[in-house]
Amino acid sequence: MRTLEEVQATLEIAKLKEEDLQKSVQCLSFGDSVSSDDYCLMELDDTLCQHIEAGHSLVIRGDKDEHAVLCSGDKTYDLKIAHTSNLLLLLPGCKTHEQLTNSQDSTHVIDANIWGFCSSYWEVRRHRPRLxxxxxxxxxxxxEGPAIAGQQENTENTVxxxxxxxxxxxxxxxxxxxxxxxxxxxxxxxxxxxxxxxVLDPDYEMKLVGHVTQLVDSESWSFHKVPLQTSLEELGPLEPREMIEHCFNCYGTRYIENGEVFYALDEAKVCRATALMLLNNAVKFNLGEFQEVWQQSVPEGMSTRLDQLKSVALVDRTARPETICLLNVQDLPEDTLERFNHLFTLREKWTEEDITPYIEDLCGEKQTTGALLTKYARSSTQNGTKVFNSRRPIST
Structure with missing residues (x-):
């Protein structure tokens, strides 16, 4: 342990004035079994610190072949190792000059024992969830619906x-x-x-939607006011009641009037689901013919519009005749660079209106689609319209 006289002698050799320093001198020494592998440091922002201090937990998630992420109860964070040229020392119980009660007294020596050290730490940054x-x-x-009695063997049920x-x-x-x-x-x-x-099998989900919309048409109900109990009584023999009600919850809004439960079907959701069913049956569809069949396939009173198909279908205005095809954002790569590369293999040049629905989900906190386009695409003007193409050659 160093004495005050030894500290003062060291200061003199270093040509430092004692009056320029704090009154509390920390003398560091390594413990008997110090190792850099015993501890990992993580840098947290105020939000995550408050989360921990409130008694909540943080969880690291990821399989062996995945890049680890850190999760709170409602947010996901990316974990990256940050290296530092300054050695980080772990000193449990160490106090700063301001925290010491006798900080205003004359110079005194405090012995601090080093338990561990690191030259890197985990850096935490807000990230999109990997869903x-x-x-x-x-x-x-x-x-796919209720199983038929005796249809599945016990071994199949186990799988x-x-x-x-x-x-x-x-x-x-x-x-x-x-x-x-x-x-x-x-x-x-x-x-x-x-x-x-x-999740429901797509065909089975559309079967449920079809039952509901056909009932609305056959009973001449307004799609804004569909009685739940009557619907369950009518459709109960066809499908499980809980599935019928689940369909209503997915495609409508529940409300109560005079003690009776009604659902207002969501026009955009029903029209979108109907369009997906039609588009699944063809690689490309003549746009005019598709719009006609689409309108005929939805309940009376509903109006189909192309803006209902953002992020699930793509219209080609340059084709003659104009065409529409299925392109669901859920089927695209999750990585930002891979997403852009895939989009530019499908179409060399995109208008901002066409590409925006397919990159909106890539935006991080305080990030815009414009910023993504600036980073991953190059803009030009074609026939008076601003278009975007890849910054690098894309192999097809």
Whole structure:
């Protein structure tokens, strides 16, 4: 342990004036078993510090082949190692000059024991949740309707159960916070069946939508006022009641009038689902013919519009005749660079109006689609219209 006289002698050799320094002198020494491998440091912002101080936890998620992310209850953060030229020392119980009660006294020596050291630390940055995997794992075993008695053997049931996921299973598998996962499950129209989260098979989901819209047409109901109880009584013999009600929750808004439950069907959602069903049956569709068939396929009173198909269908105005094809943003790569490369293999030049729906989900906090286009695309003018193409050659 150093004495005050030894400290003063060191200051004199270093040509430092004692009056220019704090009154408390920290003398550092290494412990008997200090190692750089014993500790990892992480830099947190005020929000995450308050999260920890409030008693909440942070979870690191990711499989061995995935880049790890850090999740709070409602946000996802990217983890990156940051190196520093200054050695970071871990000194438990160490206090600054301001924290010492006798900081105003004469110079005194404090011995501090070093427990560990690091030359790097984990840097945490807000990041988009990685949710593409959620649909992929749920589509391993989509719900196709109630099983027919005796249709599946016990061995098959065992395999199917292995492909079902509880919320805890999803939290172990998906790199996102619990709130972000729950919100995306709603977007995917997933529901809980026997305690497991399931997505509906697309054909089965459209079958449910068809039952509901056909009933609305046959009863001449306004799609703004569809009675739940009557619908369940009429459709109950065809499909499980909980599935009918789930369909109403996905494609409508629930309200109560005079003690009776009604649903107002969402025009945009119903029209969008109907369009997806039609587009799934063709690689490309003549735009004029498609719009005519589409309008005829939705309930009376609903109006189809192309803006209802943003991020799921792409119109080619340069073709003669004009065409429309299926292009769902959920089927595109999750990585930003891969997404742009894929889009530019599909079409060499994009207008901002066409490409925006397919890159909006890539925007991080305080980031705009304009900033993404500036970074990953090059703009030019074609026939008086601003278009974007790739900054690098794209192999097709």
């Amino acid at each position: 593409k995997k959620l649909l992929r794992v749920l589509m391993e075993n989509p719900y 199917i159960r292995a492909l079902q996921y509880t919320m805890d299973d999803l939290l172990e598998t998906i790199q996102a916070s619990e709130e972000e996962i729950k919100n995306h499950l709603k977007t995917l129209h997933a529901c809980q069946i026997n305690g497991f989260w399931r």
